[in-house]
Amino acid sequence: MSKGTLFDKVWDLHTVGTLPSGQTQLFIGLHLIHEVTSPQAFAMLRERKIKVLYPERTVATVDHIVPTENQARPFADSLAEEMIQALEKNTEENNIRFFNTHSGNQGIVHVIAPEQGLTQPGMTIACGDSHTSTHGAFGAIAFGIGTSQVRDVLASQTLSLTKLKVRKIEVNGDLAPGVYAKDVILHIIRKLGVKGGVGYAYEYSGTTFEKMSMEERMTLCNMSIEGGARCGYVNPDDVTYNYLKDKDFAPKGEKWEEAIKWWNSLRSDEDAEYDDVVTFSASDIEPTVTWGITPGQGIGISESLPILDELSESDREIALQAFEYMQLQPGESLKGTPIDVCFVGSCTNGRISDLREAAKFAKGHKVAQNVKAFIVPGSERVKQQAEAEGLHNIFINAGFEWREPGCSMCLAMNPDKLQGSQISASSSNRNFKGRQGSAQGRTLLMSPAMVVAAAINGKVADVRDLEVN
Numbered sequence: 001m002s003k004g005t006l007f008d009k010v011w012d013l014h015t016v017g018t019l020p021s022g023q024t025q026l027f028i029g030l031h032l033i034h035e036v037t038s039p040q041a042f043a044m045l046r047e048r049k050i051k052v053l054y055p056e057r058t059v060a061t062v063d064h065i066v067p068t069e070n071q072a073r074p075f076a077d078s079l080a081e082e083m084i085q086a087l088e089k090n091t092e093e094n095n096i097r098f099f100n101t102h103s104g105n106q107g108i109v110h111v112i113a114p115e116q117g118l119t120q121p122g123m124t125i126a127c128g129d130s131h132t133s134t135h136g137a138f139g140a141i142a143f144g145i146g147t148s149q150v151r152d153v154l155a156s157q158t159l160s161l162t163k164l165k166v167r168k169i170e171v172n173g174d175l176a177p178g179v180y181a182k183d184v185i186l187h188i189i190r191k192l193g194v195k196g197g198v199g200y201a202y203e204y205s206g207t208t209f210e211k212m213s214m215e216e217r218m219t220l221c222n223m224s225i226e227g228g229a230r231c232g233y234v235n236p237d238d239v240t241y242n243y244l245k246d247k248d249f250a251p252k253g254e255k256w257e258e259a260i261k262w263w264n265s266l267r268s269d270e271d272a273e274y275d276d277v278v279t280f281s282a283s284d285i286e287p288t289v290t291w292g293i294t295p296g297q298g299i300g301i302s303e304s305l306p307i308l309d310e311l312s313e314s315d316r317e318i319a320l321q322a323f324e325y326m327q328l329q330p331g332e333s334l335k336g337t338p339i340d341v342c343f344v345g346s347c348t349n350g351r352i353s354d355l356r357e358a359a360k361f362a363k364g365h366k367v368a369q370n371v372k373a374f375i376v377p378g379s380e381r382v383k384q385q386a387e388a389e390g391l392h393n394i395f396i397n398a399g400f401e402w403r404e405p406g407c408s409m410c411l412a413m414n415p416d417k418l419q420g421s422q423i424s425a426s427s428s429n430r431n432f433k434g435r436q437g438s439a440q441g442r443t444l445l446m447s448p449a450m451v452v453a454a455a456i457n458g459k460v461a462d463v464r465d466l467e468v469n
C-alpha cells in the first residue's frame with residue numbers, strides 16, 4: 001500500500017517490467033562485488049559464455065579475507081591468496097573497476113562505495129553481502145543478494161524481486177551523551193525483533209535521524225537487515241549532499257545542481273502512505289549491549305538480564321539457548337562481565353567518525369591487562385585519515401593494536417579469530433554462535449565508545465562513567 005514514499009518512487013523508476021510470476025524485473029544501478037560471493041557467479045557466466053552486460057556499473061573490492069597484520073602478497077593463507085587472485089582475474093577479464101589492496105581505495109565494500117561517492121540517492125544498489133542495506137543512508141534502495149543473483153546482475157543488470165512493504169520508523173528527540181546510532185538501531189531491533197522487518201523496507205524518519213551525520217545514518221541502515229528488513233533508508237537532505245559534494249564519483253558542476261533537484265524530488269511525500277508506522281523516543285535509549293546470540297537480545301547498560309518467566313514463550317526458548325551459550329545468568333547485570341577481546345571495526349562502525357569517537361575515550365587510558373584490543377579501519381582512506389589526525393598514536397599508546405583495513409573479526413574469514421570460548425566486546429553487527437571465528441566464541445555487540453570502555457575496564461562498562469582526557 002506504500003504510496004508516495006522514496007521506496008515507491010525509486011522502485012517504480014527502476015522497474016523494467018512485471019514478470020509472469022508477478023515479480024518485478026528491477027534495474028540495478030550499481031553492483032558492488034567482493035571476493036567471497038563473486039567467483040562462482042563469474043564461473044557460471046563463463047560456463048554459459050555470457051559477458052558482463054554493463055561492466056561500468058560494477059565495482060569490486062577485497063575485504064573479507066584480507067589479513068590485517070601483514071598484507072604483503074602472496075598472503076600467508078593460500079586460500080585467501082587464491083580468492084584474491086580469482087577476483088583479480090575476473091575483474092581484469094571483464095573490464096571491471098577493482099580497488100585492490102595498496103590502491104589507496106581498498107576497504108570494506110560498504111565503506112568504500114560511500115566514501116568515494118559511488119553511492120548516491122535514488123539508486124538501486126545490490127551486492128552479494130547482507131549489509132548492503134548500509135547504502136540506504138543516502139536514500140538509495142540497497143540490498144544484499146545471493147551468488148546466483150550476483151550472476152543475474154552481472155549478466156542482465158537486473159533482478160527479479162517481490163516489492164517490499166514500507167514501515168516508517170520514527171525516532172524523535174536528542175540522543176543523550178554516550179548514546180550513538182549503534183544504540184538506536186540495537187534498541188529498534190530489540191523492540192521490533194530480528195524478524196519484525198521481514199517483507200519490509202524500513203524508512204527512518206524523525207528529528208533524531210535528521211540530526212545524524214551520514215556516517216551515523218550508515219551505521220543505522222547497516223543493521224536494518226539484522227531486524228529482518230531487506231533494506232532501510234533515510235530520505236536525502238542537506239546532510240547527504242554536503243557529504244557527497246566533491247567526492248570522486250559524485251556529479252560535478254551543473255550536473256551537481258541538477259542532481260540535487262532530482263534527489264529532492266525523490267524524498268517521501270508529506271502525505272505518503274505507509275504500510276506501518278512505529279514511533280520511538282530518543283530519550284528512552286541508553287548505551288545498549290547485546291547479551292545473547294541474536295542482535296535482538298540487547299539491553300540498556302543499566303538494566304539487568306531478562307528473567308525467563310517475564311519473556312514470551314517464543315523469546316524464552318531462544319533466551320534459554322543464549323544463556324547457556326553465553327554462560328550468563330538471568331537477572332544478573334551485564335555490566336562487570338569480564339572481556340577477553342575488544343574489536344573496533346567492521347562496515348557498521350569502522351569509519352573515521354567511529355575511530356574519532358573511540359580515540360576520544362581511549363586517550364590517556366590503558367587497555368586492561370589480559371585484554372587483547374585492536375582497531376581495524378574500514379578502508380585505506382579511513383586509515384590514512386586517522387593517521388593524519390594522530391588517532392593511531394592515541395590507540396597505540398593506550399595499548400590497542402593498530403591494523404590494516406578489512407572485515408577482520410566481524411566475520412573472522414582472516415586470521416583475526418576468537419579462541420575457544422573467549423568473549424568479545426565488538427562494534428560489529430552479528431553475535432551469532434561462532435560468528436567471530438571460534439565455534440564457542442561469544443560476542444557482545446555495542447558502540448565503538450562502549451568497546452573502548454570495555455577494553456579499559458577489562459569488563460563490560462558504561463562509557464558514560466569513563467573519564468575523558
Ligand code: SF4
Pocket residue numbers: 063064108109110129131346347348406407410411428429
Ligand atoms: S564488515 Fe562484516 S558485515 Fe560488513 S561486509 Fe565485512 S564481514 Fe560483512
